[in-house]
Amino acid sequence: MSKDAKTPMLDELEKGVWPSFVKEIKKSAKKSNTAQDLLNILERSYRDKVTHWKHGGIVGVLGYGGGVIGRYCDLPEEYPGVAHFHTVRINQPAGFYYTTSALRDLMDIWDKYGSGLTNFHGSTGDLVLLGTQTDKLEAIFAETTAKGWDLGGSGSCLRTPSCCAGMSRCEFASIDAMEICDTLTHKFQDELHRPAFPYKFKIKVSGCANDCTAAVARADMSIIGTWRDTIRIDAAEIKNYASKMDINTEVVGMCPTKCMSFDGSVLKINDKDCNRCMHCINLMPKALRPGKEKGATIMLGGKAPIVTGALMSWVIVPFMKLEAPYDNLEDLIRKLWEWWDDHGKNRERIGELVDRLGMRSMLESTGLPPVPQMVKAPRSNPYVFWSADDVK
Amino acid sequence: MADKPKRITDIGAPHFSKFLPPVIAKNYGKWKYHEQINKGTMKHVSETGDELYTVRMASPRLVSSDFIREICEIADKFSGGHLRFTTRNNIEFFPDKAQVDPLQAELKKRGHLVGGIGYGISNIVHTQGWIHCHTPATDASGVVKAVMDELHEYFTTKNLPARVRIALACCLNMCGAVHCSDIAILGIHRKPPKVNEATIANQCEIPTTIASCPTGAIAPNPAAKSVKIKSERCMYCGNCYTMCPSLPLADAHGDGISIYVGGKVSNARGPARMSRLAIPFLPNNPPRWPEVVNAVKHLVEVYAKDARKHERFGEWIERIGWERFFTMTGIPFTYQHIDDFTFARETFRMTPTFKWE
Numbered sequence: 035m036s037k038d039a040k041t042p043m044l045d046e047l048e049k050g051v052w053p054s055f056v057k058e059i060k061k062s063a064k065k066s067n068t069a070q071d072l073l074n075i076l077e078r079s080y081r082d083k084v085t086h087w088k089h090g091g092i093v094g095v096l097g098y099g100g101g102v103i104g105r106y107c108d109l110p111e112e113y114p115g116v117a118h119f120h121t122v123r124i125n126q127p128a129g130f131y132y133t134t135s136a137l138r139d140l141m142d143i144w145d146k147y148g149s150g151l152t153n154f155h156g157s158t159g160d161l162v163l164l165g166t167q168t169d170k171l172e173a174i175f176a177e178t179t180a181k182g183w184d185l186g187g188s189g190s191c192l193r194t195p196s197c198c199a200g201m202s203r204c205e206f207a208s209i210d211a212m213e214i215c216d217t218l219t220h221k222f223q224d225e226l227h228r229p230a231f232p233y234k235f236k237i238k239v240s241g242c243a244n245d246c247t248a249a250v251a252r253a254d255m256s257i258i259g260t261w262r263d264t265i266r267i268d269a270a271e272i273k274n275y276a277s278k279m280d281i282n283t284e285v286v287g288m289c290p291t292k293c294m295s296f297d298g299s300v301l302k303i304n305d306k307d308c309n310r311c312m313h314c315i316n317l318m319p320k321a322l323r324p325g326k327e328k329g330a331t332i333m334l335g336g337k338a339p340i341v342t343g344a345l346m347s348w349v350i351v352p353f354m355k356l357e358a359p360y361d362n363l364e365d366l367i368r369k370l371w372e373w374w375d376d377h378g379k380n381r382e383r384i385g386e387l388v389d390r391l392g393m394r395s396m397l398e399s400t401g402l403p404p405v406p407q408m409v410k411a412p413r414s415n416p417y418v419f420w421s422a423d424d425v426k
Numbered sequence: 427m428a429d430k431p432k433r434i435t436d437i438g439a440p441h442f443s444k445f446l447p448p449v450i451a452k453n454y455g456k457w458k459y460h461e462q463i464n465k466g467t468m469k470h471v472s473e474t475g476d477e478l479y480t481v482r483m484a485s486p487r488l489v490s491s492d493f494i495r496e497i498c499e500i501a502d503k504f505s506g507g508h509l510r511f512t513t514r515n516n517i518e519f520f521p522d523k524a525q526v527d528p529l530q531a532e533l534k535k536r537g538h539l540v541g542g543i544g545y546g547i548s549n550i551v552h553t554q555g556w557i558h559c560h561t562p563a564t565d566a567s568g569v570v571k572a573v574m575d576e577l578h579e580y581f582t583t584k585n586l587p588a589r590v591r592i593a594l595a596c597c598l599n600m601c602g603a604v605h606c607s608d609i610a611i612l613g614i615h616r617k618p619p620k621v622n623e624a625t626i627a628n629q630c631e632i633p634t635t636i637a638s639c640p641t642g643a644i645a646p647n648p649a650a651k652s653v654k655i656k657s658e659r660c661m662y663c664g665n666c667y668t669m670c671p672s673l674p675l676a677d678a679h680g681d682g683i684s685i686y687v688g689g690k691v692s693n694a695r696g697p698a699r700m701s702r703l704a705i706p707f708l709p710n711n712p713p714r715w716p717e718v719v720n721a722v723k724h725l726v727e728v729y730a731k732d733a734r735k736h737e738r739f740g741e742w743i744e745r746i747g748w749e750r751f752f753t754m755t756g757i758p759f760t761y762q763h764i765d766d767f768t769f770a771r772e773t774f775r776m777t778p779t780f781k782w783e
Binding site: 050082105137154176183246320339 | 454538
């Protein structure tokens with residue numbers, strides 16, 4: 035379709051204060067027919083109120099089973115620029131830090147072979163290059179890998195792990211989220227690039243219980259930093275905060291465990307009652323810090339609704355020391371995958387498999403002991419499984 | 427081809443240490459505390475005494491290579507050639523203290539929005555919609571643009587009682603996993619799939635298509651090498667369409683947007699929680715989705731007026747009670763609000779203790 039095609043509905047979205055994706059598409063459309071026809075077909079969707087993208091075909095690079103999402107439009111004669119509109123997922127660096135030279139390298143490659151349009155970043159965490167053709171994929175792969183980049187995951191594989199800024203810029207981090215994320219990414223390259231699981235498996239690492247990566251909602255394995263000892267208190271800074279805020283109402287009064295008291299000058303915490311929720315530390319970071327005995331809570335099962343309903347991850351290890359090279363974590367993940375591989379049905383997420391087979395099956399095969407931290411409360415119903423060994 | 431470079435595979439992402447600003451590399455793991463200076467700036471202080479300033483700006487997430495080159499130019503000038511993106515798709519620069527104000531001025535001059543830190547509305551995490559996806563029930567970028575054009579002051583200047591995390595997913599697949607957001611904007615279908623009898627025998631494997639349905643709404647139709655849809659059982663999840671392209675359910679009239687509220691992922695004060703249905707359906711009305719924009723704005727305003735300091739959307743509703751939430755917002759309570767899927771019973775109330783007006 036020609037560059038003269040009118041896009042009145044999208045033009046409306048160039049107006050307004052918030053940054054406009056339509057302006058971005060138009061910038062790329064000056065250089066790329068693919069971007070121009072993206073604009074045109076998107077206008078068509080705005081008129082028709084339905085998508086014009088078909089089911090993806092299998093496309094990719096040699097030796098990988100994922101990393102490229104095949105996409106074709108349903109009106110290729112009218113919009114030849116987007117007859118193919120494949121997406122390339124580039125594995126982002128942990129913590130999403132970049133140098134300008136690295137970004138320019140990537141953009142030079144992308145302008146040469148693609149639409150020039152990107153997502154910084156996709157939902158799972160990848161740097162997404164939006165819109166290219168099948169015959170360009172090998173060249174994109176060769177040039178990006180030559181610059182030190184690799185593809186992310188897609189399909190029934192380990193999806194690209196992601197994490198928060200962790201210890202790089204956050205005093206709340208009780209684990210080295212970025213190093214853990216990078217280490218797992220490299221330990222599991224085969225599982226990431228060559229889909230061999232029943233379905234997708236996502237890993238997200240958050241440095242503390244504030245969970246900035248939304249790991250509990252968005253990852254099959256949620257790794258969340260915590261500590262076991264006592265909150266560190268700077269008594270002088272407490273007094274400074276007292277002059278700026280109402281500590282009794284905002285901090286003590288909102289503590290979910292009622293583990294603290296403040297007499298106007300001294301804050302006392304009964305750490306035995308504290309559940310490490312982060313509220314007081316969030317409000318008074320200069321005065322309160324997480325303890326020194328640091329580690330992570332490992333949770334399993336988080337996912338979006340498809341197929342049998344959305345899940346939030348639940349605890350399988352209340353506290354795990356996590357120090358490089360993280361072999362204990364790798365070992366646990368491999369055991370979970372083995373159990374899932376053995377029992378999972380096609381397109382059954384690991385959380386749904388726990389639902390179907392029960393926690394015991396997963397715990398026995400991974401060697402994790404049952405502990406009270408795994409449940410909100412023990413069962414109330416008296417329908418209970420006993421194995422022959424239990425009854426012996 | 428002689429000039430073809432050697433094939434490199436399985437190298438993973440480059441190690442982040444290549445990209446860290448020197449002050450971050452030096453103080454990695456040593457940060458002691460931080461202060462929010464304004465809605466667009468924060469200061470981190472290290473045990474070494476070093477200070478790190480961060481200035482945050484909004485991004486539409488779907489950006490051109492020109493946009494990336496522009497922020498590179500800014501980063502070269504003000505941030506030592508380093509920058510990062512946040513988990514909510516904002517962009518962060520790391521200027522020296524003396525450069526904080528000049529950087530903010532430069533960003534404003536170029537038309538960028540500085541903000542997103544602390545108690546307000548940060549960027550809306552969202553999916554692809556009609557830009558790139560085959561299963562959406564609505565667009566993503568357009569709805570986000572329309573909503574944030576109306577709510578941008580909560581990003582740049584206005585405060586709210588606590589963070590309000592808004593996320594958008596354009597279908598139930600939820601690439602955006604919006605189900606633990608303060609306000610979740612979710613594209614939904616409302617009509618069952620239409621069987622394309624001409625293609626299904628060639629395109630789809632019938633047993634896996636039948637097995638893909640979580641509600642048992644698909645029955646075999648062996649005579650036609652096809653399937654029958656039991657419309658009364660279909661909940662429009664679209665899982666069958668993912669497995670079988672001959673079962674499309676997108677429909678200009680049937681598709682639209684639902685709004686869920688009260689979720690969060692942070693454990694502060696109480697555990698992470700799921701968002702709950704507030705508005706079952708609003709029509710797709712591009713390019714500005716006025717019904718959706720007004721609904722989100724209304725929800726934010728009712729919350730802003732009544733919630734206590736530090737109280738997230740869901741904590742506010744928990745305090746006032748769902749019955750009063752529906753009264754205060756004027757949203758009608760319908761059959762659709764009462765769950766009838768997998769986890770329904772755990773949402774039923776088992777106490778005669780209510781809050782009456």
